Structures are given as C-alpha cells and as structure tokens.
Amino acid sequence: MQLHYDEETERFRVELRAFFEANLPAPDERTERVRSSAHIPEWARRWQRLLFDSGWLVPGWPPELGGRNATPVQQMVYFEELVRLGVPRSCNPQGLSIITPSILDFGTEEQKERYVLPTLRAEISWCLGMSEPNAGSDLAGLRTRAELHGDHFVVNGQKVWTSGAHDADFCFCFVRTDPQAAKHAGISVLIIDMGTAGVETRPLADLTDPEHADFNEVFFSDVEVPAENLVGELHHGWAIAGGSLAHERGMLWIAESTGLERIIQRVVDTARDPLPGGTWLAEDALLRDTVARAYVQAQALKLLGYRGFAKFAKGQKSPEHSVLKLLGSELRRNLALDVGEAMGPAGIDTDRDDAPAIGRRDDQAWLMQWLQSFSGTIAGGTSEIQRNIIAERVLGLPRR
Numbered sequence: 198m199q200l201h202y203d204e205e206t207e208r209f210r211v212e213l214r215a216f217f218e219a220n221l222p223a224p225d226e227r228t229e230r231v232r233s234s235a236h237i238p239e240w241a242r243r244w245q246r247l248l249f250d251s252g253w254l255v256p257g258w259p260p261e262l263g264g265r266n267a268t269p270v271q272q273m274v275y276f277e278e279l280v281r282l283g284v285p286r287s288c289n290p291q292g293l294s295i296i297t298p299s300i301l302d303f304g305t306e307e308q309k310e311r312y313v314l315p316t317l318r319a320e321i322s323w324c325l326g327m328s329e330p331n332a333g334s335d336l337a338g339l340r341t342r343a344e345l346h347g348d349h350f351v352v353n354g355q356k357v358w359t360s361g362a363h364d365a366d367f368c369f370c371f372v373r374t375d376p377q378a379a380k381h382a383g384i385s386v387l388i389i390d391m392g393t394a395g396v397e398t399r400p401l402a403d404l405t406d407p408e409h410a411d412f413n414e415v416f417f418s419d420v421e422v423p424a425e426n427l428v429g430e431l432h433h434g435w436a437i438a439g440g441s442l443a444h445e446r447g448m449l450w451i452a453e454s455t456g457l458e459r460i461i462q463r464v465v466d467t468a469r470d471p472l473p474g475g476t477w478l479a480e481d482a483l484l485r486d487t488v489a490r491a492y493v494q495a496q497a498l499k500l501l502g503y504r505g506f507a508k509f510a511k512g513q514k515s516p517e518h519s520v521l522k523l524l525g526s527e528l529r530r531n532l533a534l535d536v537g538e539a540m541g542p543a544g545i546d547t548d549r550d551d552a553p554a555i556g557r558r559d560d561q562a563w564l565m566q567w568l569q570s571f572s573g574t575i576a577g578g579t580s581e582i583q584r585n586i587i588a589e590r591v592l593g594l595p596r597r
C-alpha cells in the first residue's frame with residue numbers, strides 16, 4: 198500500500214486550495230445567519246452558485262452537473278480539504294447530497310429537468326421526510342399514507358425530526374402507498390411542495406439553540422400531490438431509501454476523520470493559552486492523556502477509512518463505514534465532554550469561541566460542541582443500530 202497521492206491528485210489539491218483561497222466568502226460577507234438546514238441566505242446562494250459554475254460543487258459529476266469528472270481519489274481529497282478548512286459546501290446538505298442524487302438515479306426526465314439544476318444552483322431547498330413518531334431506526338414501519346385518486350395522491354400522516362422543513366421549498370417524502378403489502382414493500386417516494394394546502398410545519402426547539410429551531414414535526418392533512426411527483430416506481434420506495442442514504446457516505450466518513458483532526462488541533466490551540474483564573478489546560482495531565490489518545494484514535498480511523506475507500510473505489514462493499522460512523526461520532530462526543538470539563542467554567546462560557554462548529558453554527562463554547570455532538574450518534578443511524586450492523590453484517594453473528 199502506498200500512502201501518498203500521485204502528482205495529478207496533488208495538482209488537483211493545489212488548484213482546489215487556490216480556488217478556496219481566492220473565493221471563500223469572508224466572515225463579513227456572511228452576515229446573514231443560516232437559520233436552518235434548508236435556509237439559504239443570499240451570500241450562501243452566491244457561493245454555491247460559484248462552486249457550481251466553477252465545477253467545484255460535486256467534482257465527481259460531469260461539468261453540466263457542477264463537476265469536473267474527478268476520480269474517486271480526487272473526490273476524497275476534495276472532502277478532506279472541505280472539512281479541513283471548515284468550508285460549507287451547501288446550506289441545504291440534504292438537497293445536495295441525498296435528494297439530488299436520488300432524483301438523478303430514480304427520477305423521470307421531467308423531474309430531473311425541473312429540480313436538479315435549481316437545487317445545484319441553490320435556487321430551491323429541500324427537507325427529507327423519512328422519520329415518523331413510530332418509525333426512526335425502523336424506518337420501514339412508516340405510516341404516512343398516500344392514496345392514488347386519478348391524477349393525484351392524497352397524503353395524510355406525520356413526520357418528525359424533519360430538518361429545515363419550515364424553510365424548505367419541497368419535501369422528499371417517504372409514504373405508504375400499499376398498506377396490505379409486507380413492511381418493506383408498499384412504500385413510495387413523493388415530491389411534496391411545502392406550500393401545498395394541508396402541509397403544516399411545527400418547529401421543535403432543541404437544547405443547543407432554542408430560539409432557532411431546525412427540527413420540525415410536519416403534518417399532512419388531505420394534501421393533494423400530483424401523480425407525476427412520484428419518484429421511481431409505485432410501491433418501490435425502499436430501494437430509494439437504501440440508494441439515497443448511501444450516496445457519498447464513504448467519502449464523508451473519510452472526511453470525518455479529518456474533522457476529528459481539526460477538533461483535536463483546536464484543543465491543542467485552546468490549551469496553549471491561559472484560561473481565566475490563570476490555569477493552563479496544557480498542564481492538565483488527564484487532558485493531555487485524553488488528547489493524545491484521541492489523536493491516535495483519529496489516525497486509526499483515518500487508516501480504516503482509507504481501507505474502506507479502497508474497497509469502495511473498486512466497487513466492493515466496505516462495512517468499515519459503520520465502524521467509522523460509530524467510533525468517529527462517539528470519539529467526537531467524548532472529546533468535547535472531556536475538554537469542556539477540563540476547562541471548568543470557561544467550557545460553558547458561550548462568549549468564548551474555542552470549539553469548532555458542527556454544521557451550520559459558528560464557532561462556539563465547548564459545552565455547545567458537546568451538546569451538538571450527540572446528533573452525530575443518532576442521525577443517519579444510531580450507534581446501537583451501527584453496532585447491530587457490525588455484529589450481523591461484518592462479524593456474521595446471528596440476527597436477533
């Protein structure tokens with residue numbers, strides 16, 4: 198195994214860095230706050246449009262879709278650089294990374310024409326309607342009903358934890374179209390215009406930012422959806438659920454270890470300065486030990502990611518991703534708590550901004566980093582579900 202990049206890939210990295218250096222929106226341009234994961238402020242819209250026009254939005258795709266036909270290794274470098282610099286690619290990650298690829302894979306020509314380019318150019322935003330009050334880990338248990346009446350569906354039911362639903366233009370919504378069929382059959386996907394009569398969003402406040410909710414409950418009451426908004430085949434939405442969530446997953450989890458390195462670097466930076474009261478984190482033996490251990494674990498995760506990526510690039514299955522998701526998200530959470538505790542009162546001082554942000558928020562107090570870090574252990578499959586996957590699919594233990 199050779200752990201270095203060839204010259205062409207290094208040239209790709211240099212070009213990418215030069216692009217970011219010359220074009221990344223400066224902090225004083227980013228004055229309008231990003232309210233939710235489907236809210237795109239004007240500066241973010243311009244930035245995403247520039248990425249699209251320059252072929253840096255989805256480098257693995259062809260130029261007409263905002264890419265440059267980058268090789269898998271180049272795409273990996275792209276995600277490493279994005280995370281290393283903390284660059285937001287899109288303010289509507291679900292729309293860009295999950296829904297657009299799903300429409301490209303499963304949508305009709307009309308749907309591709311109507312939704313793909315406007316999403317890539319940040320002209321429209323999306324939310325993802327999967328989870329329901331009784332269908333999260335067990336997504337196939339979803340009960341939101343859609344009945345076909347001639348040229349339209351009538352949708353009734355409820356979604357929950359729908360990120361950005363109150364700001365989204367459309368919902369990529371998983372519904373039950375055949376209640377008689379077995380659990381995983383009888384599910385379909387509809388594109389629902391969030392402005393349709395009968396759609397109601399109720400934002401759910403969360404601990405980390407009670408005044409700016411991201412999650413929502415979404416209620417559908419006799420919502421009429423044109424039949425042409427069906428994505429893929431009727432009753433075959435389960436294939437889209439698997440396909441959608443797999444997009445870019447491998448690349449993103451490799452980028453995750455770069456994110457961990459960035460956090461560890463911030464701990465080291467914080468430790469170099471005295472805290473109020475004159476104490477130095479750098480003198481805290483327990484924390485030194487924690488950080489060193491976290492660094493070693495992050496390096497191990499990175500190598501595991503490379504191994505998974507090598508399989509992914511050859512078109513093979515790479516169960517390493519579940520291990521990366523599980524260990525990466527839990528390492529991030531534990532590290533944030535250890536640093537916050539070692540800092541004492543300074544760790545909960547929300548005027549400090551030592552901790553790198555997760556997602557859309559600006560840099561923040563370590564306590565906030567800790568509170569937010571729980572989301573990584575839940576979204577996209579909880580830690581317990583990852584352990585089940587590792588037990589059954591990686592180790593071959595019998596299903597419970």
Ligand SMILES: Cc1cc2nc3c(=O)[nH]c(=O)nc-3n(C[C@H](O)[C@H](O)[C@H](O)COP(=O)(O)OP(=O)(O)OC[C@H]3O[C@@H](n4cnc5c(N)ncnc54)[C@H](O)[C@@H]3O)c2cc1C
Binds near residue numbers: 326333334573585
């Ligand atoms: C930041 C964030 C953003 C999200 N955004 C969206 C979104 O935009 N759209 C959307 O549809 N959803 C979204 N979700 C919801 C997310 O997909 C669900 O929270 C997740 O799938 C878990 O489902 P649940 O919350 O219903 O928990 P449950 O599935 O009810 O699980 C509750 C607990 O039981 C455990 N458990 C469940 N089943 C098993 C099992 N078989 N074995 C062992 N333990 C088990 C779980 O690990 C968990 O600890 C988001 C979640 C987060 C945190």
